[in-house]
Amino acid sequence: METYGYNAAASSALLLPDMEISALQDVVLRSKLPSFEALRPAREPAAPINGLDKLVQELHRIFRDDVVNIEHVSEVMASYQSNPADWKKFAKFDRCRYTRNLVDEGNGKFNLMILCWGPDHGSAVHDHADAHCFMKMLQGTLSEVRFRWPDGDSQQDQEGEDDEAGRPLEEISRTDLRLNDVCYINDSMGLHRVENPSHSDPAVSLHLYSPPFNSCSVFNQRTGKRSQCNVTFWSKRGKKIDKEARSATVPEDN
Numbered sequence: 001m002e003t004y005g006y007n008a009a010a011s012s013a014l015l016l017p018d019m020e021i022s023a024l025q026d027v028v029l030r031s032k033l034p035s036f037e038a039l040r041p042a043r044e045p046a047a048p049i050n051g052l053d054k055l056v057q058e059l060h061r062i063f064r065d066d067v068v069n070i071e072h073v074s075e076v077m078a079s080y081q082s083n084p085a086d087w088k089k090f091a092k093f094d095r096c097r098y099t100r101n102l103v104d105e106g107n108g109k110f111n112l113m114i115l116c117w118g119p120d121h122g123s124a125v126h127d128h129a130d131a132h133c134f135m136k137m138l139q140g141t142l143s144e145v146r147f148r149w150p151d152g153d154s155q156q157d158q159e160g161e162d163d164e165a166g167r168p169l170e171e172i173s174r175t176d177l178r179l180n181d182v183c184y185i186n187d188s189m190g191l192h193r194v195e196n197p198s199h200s201d202p203a204v205s206l207h208l209y210s211p212p213f214n215s216c217s218v219f220n221q222r223t224g225k226r227s228q229c230n231v232t233f234w235s236k237r238g239k240k241i242d243k244e245a246r247s248a249t250v251p252e253d254n
């Protein structure tokens with residue numbers, strides 16, 4: 001059993017106990033419940049989930065509660081068997097980099113999105129803005145590489161003045177995620193980067209973030225320096241985001 005030392009995950013919206021990842025864990029909505037209710041047993045095993053719509057429904061039901069069990073969410077996501085017919089309308093690729101495609105806004109409690117990774121696409125090393133991150137493979141294989149937080153990381157360590165200072169980030173694990181696998185990370189477990197190791201095949205993954213976030217930190221792997229990064233959507237509910245249309249706030253007069 002591994003214990004994670006870094007305890008930055010107690011976000012403004014959610015509270016986690018010190019974590020032992022294989023133990024039963026709960027996410028507590030801090031505003032509603034005291035933290036001592038954080039360790040209660042997982043519920044009964046998740047029943048099979050037939051289709052992405054059913055998964056979304058079940059996630060809504062789970063997140064209606066004030067307490068959300070991390071293992072239970074992972075099990076529910078694992079019990080949905082990927083079927084491209086369910087999700088292909090959301091899966092929009094870009095030639096140059098991975099795309100983030102919003103599927104559902106989870107009543108403001110979570111964002112569910114489909115990420116599309118072309119051959120060799122990958123993310124920079126990043127944190128998850130104090131959110132809980134669940135990730136399920138829908139197609140292909142992704143490689144997830146975790147890193148320890150840089151020593152003494154703080155807002156003062158931001159990229160800038162002395163780019164050469166600092167030390168390379170220390171890798172702590174490397175995992176291949178295959179079809180239907182689910183993984184979980186939060187900031188107390190470190191940083192990660194994800195890549196599609198295939199030079200020919202795309203990969204597709206389903207991500208749930210709670211609470212939703214629209215910016216996170218990215219880290220220079222060589223120096224450990226942190227900088228802030230906005231995260232945006234390539235499409236929402238199957239419709240490509242058209243930047244021009246979005247900024248046209250005044251309707252055309254005809």
Ligand SMILES: N[C@@H](CS(=O)O)C(=O)O
Pocket residue numbers: 100115123126193194207231
């Ligand atoms: N957390 C990343 C995807 S991944 O590399 O885990 C994102 O939301 O863009």
Ligand SMILES: [Fe+2]
Pocket residue numbers: 126127128133192
């Ligand atoms: Fe991530």
